[in-house]
Amino acid sequence: MSRRSMVPWILAGLLLAAYGLSRANDREVRLTAEVSSADHELGEGYFSLGGDATFVVKPGSDLFRFLSSHRGQKITILLTEGESRHLSKLKR
Numbered sequence: 796m797s798r799r800s801m802v803p804w805i806l807a808g809l810l811l812a813a814y815g816l817s818r819a820n821d822r823e824v825r826l827t828a829e830v831s832s833a834d835h836e837l838g839e840g841y842f843s844l845g846g847d848a849t850f851v852v853k854p855g856s857d858l859f860r861f862l863s864s865h866r867g868q869k870i871t872i873l874l875t876e877g878e879s880r881h882l883s884k885l886k887r
Contacts, residue, residue, distance in 0.1 A: 827871040830862055837863060844872070 828845030836842075840852045842862045852859045 823873060823875045825871060825873050827869060829867065829869050830865045832863070832866055837866075842866075844870075 826844060826847060828847060830842055830844060832842045838854070840854045840859055842850045842852065844850065850858075850862065852862060
């Protein structure tokens with residue numbers, strides 16, 4: 796096989812690899828930000844993560860304890876697509 800005939804195959808392989816990497820990145824988001832919460836917001840479970848996100852968590856939960864103990868510190872949160880899809884049900 797000559798070099799000229801290999802070029803299209805190499806380009807196709809590179810494009811396929813680039814597409815695969817871009818799709819893999821669509822399935823997760825990594826957020827690194829400083830946790831902040833004013834005292835009156837903390838009681839209601841509101842936490843700001845930099846300027847990108849605000850979390851509202853149930854006071855007393857594990858996530859609430861984690862975020863409140865890391866106020867003023869930088870943390871990294873990794874959000875990924877779930878293994879299976881299911882409907883959430885609200886408990887009243």
